[in-house]
Amino acid sequence: MAVSLSTWVLISNFKLAYNLLRRPDGTFNRHLAEFLDRKVPANANPVDGVFSFDVLIDRGTSLLSRIYRPATAEEPQPNIAELEKPVTAEVVPVIIFFHGGSFAHSSANSAIYDTLCRRLVSLCKAVVVSVNYRRAPENRYPCAYDDGWTALKWVNSRPWLQSQKDSKVHIYLAGDSSGGNIAHHVALRAIESGIDVLGNILLNPMFGGQERTESEKRLDGKYCVTLRDWDWYWRAYLPEGEDRDHPACNPFGPNGRSLEGIKFPKSLVVVAGLDLIQDWQLAYVEGLKKAGQEVKLLYMEQATIGFFLLPNSNHFHTVTDEISKFVSSDCIKTIGERIMQCIGALLCVDYVCLFKCFLG
Amino acid sequence: MVLYDSATIGGSCSGSSSSSSSSKPPPLQQRQQTQQDIDGFLAGAGYRVRSSELRKVAQRLERLETAMVNSPADLSQLASDTIHYNPSDLASWVDSLLSELTQPPTCPSEFIMDPVSNQTVVSDAWTTAEPHMPQVHQNISYEQQSLNNQLTVVPAMEEDSGIRLVHMLMTCAECVQRGDFSLATSCLEDMQGLLTRVNTVCGIGKVAGHFIDALSRRIFQGIGGGSVNGGSAYENELLYHHFYEACPYLKFAHFTANQAILEAFDGHDCVHVVDFNLMHGLQWPALIQALALRPGGPPLLRLTGIGPPSPDGRDSLREIGLRLAELARSVNVRFAFRGVAASRLEDVKPWMLQVNPKESVAVNSIMQLHRLLGSDPNRNSPIETVLSWIRSLNPKIMTVVEQEANHNQPGFLDRFTEALHYYSTMFDSLDACTVQPNKALAEIYIQREIANVVSCEGSARVERHEPLSKWRTRLSGAGFRPLHLGSNAYKQASMLLTLFSAEGYSVEENDGCLTLGWHSRPLIAASAWQAVSDGTADFPA
Numbered sequence: 081m082a083v084s085l086s087t088w089v090l091i092s093n094f095k096l097a098y099n100l101l102r103r104p105d106g107t108f109n110r111h112l113a114e115f116l117d118r119k120v121p122a123n124a125n126p127v128d129g130v131f132s133f134d135v136l137i138d139r140g141t142s143l144l145s146r147i148y149r150p151a152t153a154e155e156p157q158p159n160i161a162e163l164e165k166p167v168t169a170e171v172v173p174v175i176i177f178f179h180g181g182s183f184a185h186s187s188a189n190s191a192i193y194d195t196l197c198r199r200l201v202s203l204c205k206a207v208v209v210s211v212n213y214r215r216a217p218e219n220r221y222p223c224a225y226d227d228g229w230t231a232l233k234w235v236n237s238r239p240w241l242q243s244q245k246d247s248k249v250h251i252y253l254a255g256d257s258s259g260g261n262i263a264h265h266v267a268l269r270a271i272e273s274g275i276d277v278l279g280n281i282l283l284n285p286m287f288g289g290q291e292r293t294e295s296e297k298r299l300d301g302k303y304c305v306t307l308r309d310w311d312w313y314w315r316a317y318l319p320e321g322e323d324r325d326h327p328a329c330n331p332f333g334p335n336g337r338s339l340e341g342i343k344f345p346k347s348l349v350v351v352a353g354l355d356l357i358q359d360w361q362l363a364y365v366e367g368l369k370k371a372g373q374e375v376k377l378l379y380m381e382q383a384t385i386g387f388f389l390l391p392n393s394n395h396f397h398t399v400t401d402e403i404s405k406f407v408s409s410d411c412i413k414t415i416g417e418r419i420m421q422c423i424g425a426l427l428c429v430d431y432v433c434l435f436k437c438f439l440g
Numbered sequence: 441m442v443l444y445d446s447a448t449i450g451g452s453c454s455g456s457s458s459s460s461s462s463s464k465p466p467p468l469q470q471r472q473q474t475q476q477d478i479d480g481f482l483a484g485a486g487y488r489v490r491s492s493e494l495r496k497v498a499q500r501l502e503r504l505e506t507a508m509v510n511s512p513a514d515l516s517q518l519a520s521d522t523i524h525y526n527p528s529d530l531a532s533w534v535d536s537l538l539s540e541l542t543q544p545p546t547c548p549s550e551f552i553m554d555p556v557s558n559q560t561v562v563s564d565a566w567t568t569a570e571p572h573m574p575q576v577h578q579n580i581s582y583e584q585q586s587l588n589n590q591l592t593v594v595p596a597m598e599e600d601s602g603i604r605l606v607h608m609l610m611t612c613a614e615c616v617q618r619g620d621f622s623l624a625t626s627c628l629e630d631m632q633g634l635l636t637r638v639n640t641v642c643g644i645g646k647v648a649g650h651f652i653d654a655l656s657r658r659i660f661q662g663i664g665g666g667s668v669n670g671g672s673a674y675e676n677e678l679l680y681h682h683f684y685e686a687c688p689y690l691k692f693a694h695f696t697a698n699q700a701i702l703e704a705f706d707g708h709d710c711v712h713v714v715d716f717n718l719m720h721g722l723q724w725p726a727l728i729q730a731l732a733l734r735p736g737g738p739p740l741l742r743l744t745g746i747g748p749p750s751p752d753g754r755d756s757l758r759e760i761g762l763r764l765a766e767l768a769r770s771v772n773v774r775f776a777f778r779g780v781a782a783s784r785l786e787d788v789k790p791w792m793l794q795v796n797p798k799e800s801v802a803v804n805s806i807m808q809l810h811r812l813l814g815s816d817p818n819r820n821s822p823i824e825t826v827l828s829w830i831r832s833l834n835p836k837i838m839t840v841v842e843q844e845a846n847h848n849q850p851g852f853l854d855r856f857t858e859a860l861h862y863y864s865t866m867f868d869s870l871d872a873c874t875v876q877p878n879k880a881l882a883e884i885y886i887q888r889e890i891a892n893v894v895s896c897e898g899s900a901r902v903e904r905h906e907p908l909s910k911w912r913t914r915l916s917g918a919g920f921r922p923l924h925l926g927s928n929a930y931k932q933a934s935m936l937l938t939l940f941s942a943e944g945y946s947v948e949e950n951d952g953c954l955t956l957g958w959h960s961r962p963l964i965a966a967s968a969w970q971a972v973s974d975g976t977a978d979f980p981a
Contacts, residue, residue, distance in 0.1 A: 087481075092501045099515050100515055111930060189960050191484065
């Protein structure tokens with residue numbers, strides 16, 4: 081049972097700092113939280129092949145997002161008018177990322193999340209849109225989901241994010257902790273809308289329920305986090321008076337909605353073995369499976385929460401590899417599908433047609 | 441208790457934040473990094489911890505956790521009451537919290553765990569320090585980032601005309617830099633034509649209009665500044681006043697500086713504030729009132745206000761001094777005022793300030809130091825001269841507020857680009873404020889700055905804004921050390937902002953300094969300094 085020193089220092093520091101911010105009466109010391117949070121500005125100068133800029137996607141709610149893009153060889157330093165230049169590749173995944181923080185902490189411009197999003201760009205050759213959603217307790221359910229939904233609609237309607245192949249935006253939703261929860265619920269909202277979400281990536285997603293599960297009892301207080309802390313965050317996010325079986329918290333619980341027969345995106349769910357809410361995350365995976373949805377579980381036995389923030393463990397690399405495969409598999413599958421289609425049609429058509437099918 | 445190890449994967453951790461390798465050599469600043477052993481992983485998260493101290497910090501964190509669990513007090517109340525400083529310096533922050541939570545050291549053996557015995561339990565799992573990682577991309581060092589890359593793209597940009605305007609502005613600026621004035625002129629004409637088809641009341645159209653004017657001025661009137669710097673003292677004061685009212689930048693400056701000055705004067709009975717630009721003295725009523733309410737009673741306050749001479753025979757400095765004296769009298773603060781009229785800050789000599797060796801001095805510079813950065817080959821560098829005599833006064837504190845922008849770059853195009861970004865953001869923040877009569881004049885105030893940055897050179901160009909990172913280097917080199925602004929100042933600044941109707945302003949903490957920005961782009965930075973008591977100061981080359 082071992083964690084790298086830097087990771088331990090980082091996570092421990094966060095957890096202890098967070099203890100200072102939650103007040104027993106349910107309010108939150110927002111000023112101190114913002115003071116302590118290490119933030120970084122956007123940077124349109126590519127660093128390690130990635131540049132970023134901030135966009136106000138909804139003035140009414142001051143909803144900012146930070147966009148991360150891979151720098152191209154011919155454009156070493158994009159100027160202000162070229163930030164939203166159309167993507168040029170056949171298929172460009174666009175990952176809408178929701179940062180973690182249990183609905184109350186952190187921002188899109190927090191240093192840890194800026195770093196994480198930059199990694200995602202390089203890893204998946206993707207554009208990443210990190211949403212600075214409104215936080216609890218000042219903004220309760222469903223604000224975070226509303227902001228996620230606004231971001232999804234915005235991303236989907238950007239011509240410059242459309243892949244060349246089919247002039248559509250190839251969207252993935254991703255998030256850690258509360259961000260994972262948001263990703264699920266935004267995907268849910270997308271179902272009837274006609275906006276295609278190609279996949280959900282949930283890192284230590286934040287779910288819960290009224291019942292006290294085995295992992296919660298076993299790991300309560302073991303890694304700087306207690307059950308009481310989680311309870312506080314749910315009380316801060318959920319509507320007043322609601323309990324943890326509210327579907328926002330417990331999507332497959334007594335008040336949840338069945339996903340059977342629904343076209344829900346495939347999911348990649350990462351669970352850390354030292355996370356006290358893992359039983360809820362595993363229940364989420366089961367819930368998806370029972371509804372016939374495609375889901376892959378990565379259970380990292382030795383990992384604590386936040387292990388993916390620093391690239392210094394086996395777990396980190398396992399997870400990044402899986403994410404990369406998860407996002408790129410659509411491209412491969414599509415080409416493979418096309419080949420199969422063409423081979424199937426071989427009997428009836430000549431070679432010219434075959435090439436046409438393949439190229440598309 | 442968690443045991444640590446240094447499980448890392450050899451080879452695949454390059455310390456950079458992405459898996460794609462860059463074939464460029466590491467940036468110059470990385471190689472010049474004086475603190476080579478900073479943990480690269482934590483640096484990427486915004487924390488400065490020496491690799492050699494990681495284990496110690498981890499131990500302290502463990503102790504902190506224990507102290508928190510055992511603490512009878514409400515932690516959140518404790519956190520509120522404590523003043524936090526510079527969270528990037530994690531070791532110090534953890535220590536300061538520990539000292540808040542643990543008893544005073546009358547019985548050290550009860551509370552301080554013996555690090556040696558602690559180590560035997562975990563030493564097997566804690567192997568030696570992780571491999572030294574080269575710096576991750578520099579989130580915390582502004583040297584790494586050329587500031588013309590901080591952007592806020594406003595939705596109006598999505599109009600094709602808006603984007604075309606920006607393209608053309610850049611092209612025009614590039615022509616100017618190359619000296620191709622005929623092409624620049626035709627660009628200007630095209631832009632003026634395009635302006636008629638774009639909304640110039642707000643958004644990119646309005647900002648573009650100002651930049652087009654400034655370029656026009658440069659091309660047709662030359663770089664002597666014309667009437668840009670002209671404007672009577674009265675006009676300048678009027679515009680300043682409207683800018684003060686319409687948006688929070690100056691209020692933030694005054695507020696933050698006053699807070700720092702108040703703290704620096706704590707326990708001192710004779711205090712002397714030197715204000716580098718008195719204007720209407722808007723900063724000082726609040727300080728006078730705060731001093732009046734000081735536990736233990738107010739000090740004797742002297743205020744020396746520097747400002748331009750009044751052309752029309754009025755002694756405006758004295759008038760303001762009288763008003764402030766009246767206010768001080770009404771709150772029972774012993775007060776004395778002196779005005780120093782000087783058209784340029786570098787003409788002020790320290791003897792004019794008549795500083796008494798017994799008094800504690802605060803030097804207050806709100807957007808004045810950058811005006812000293814113009815270099816005249818015939819004279820000593822004004823900034824060096826002024827910083828030197830400030831230091832000779834041995835002030836208790838020097839408060840410095842400056843525009844957070846890189847508008848002093850030698851290359852015209854770079855400067856132009858940076859200014860376009862900076863002022864777009866500033867105008868956007870102004871647009872978001874409710875309509876008020878102040879706005880139009882506030883915009884003219886800003887417009888004058890733009891015109892100076894874009895159309896002037898040499899001694900006429902006084903708006904030579906430089907970012908915090910450069911001021912840090914310069915001031916450290918001149919023999920000053922930073923005084924950190926803490927969470928109390930931060931909180932009060934944040935609360936000040938809530939009084940403004942437009943959401944989108946944000947205060948951020950940056951290595952002991954505070955910045956105020958709009959939608960995550962810092963626009964103005966406040967810092968505090970003290971003269972280092974010994975040693976020589978080496979001025980930057």
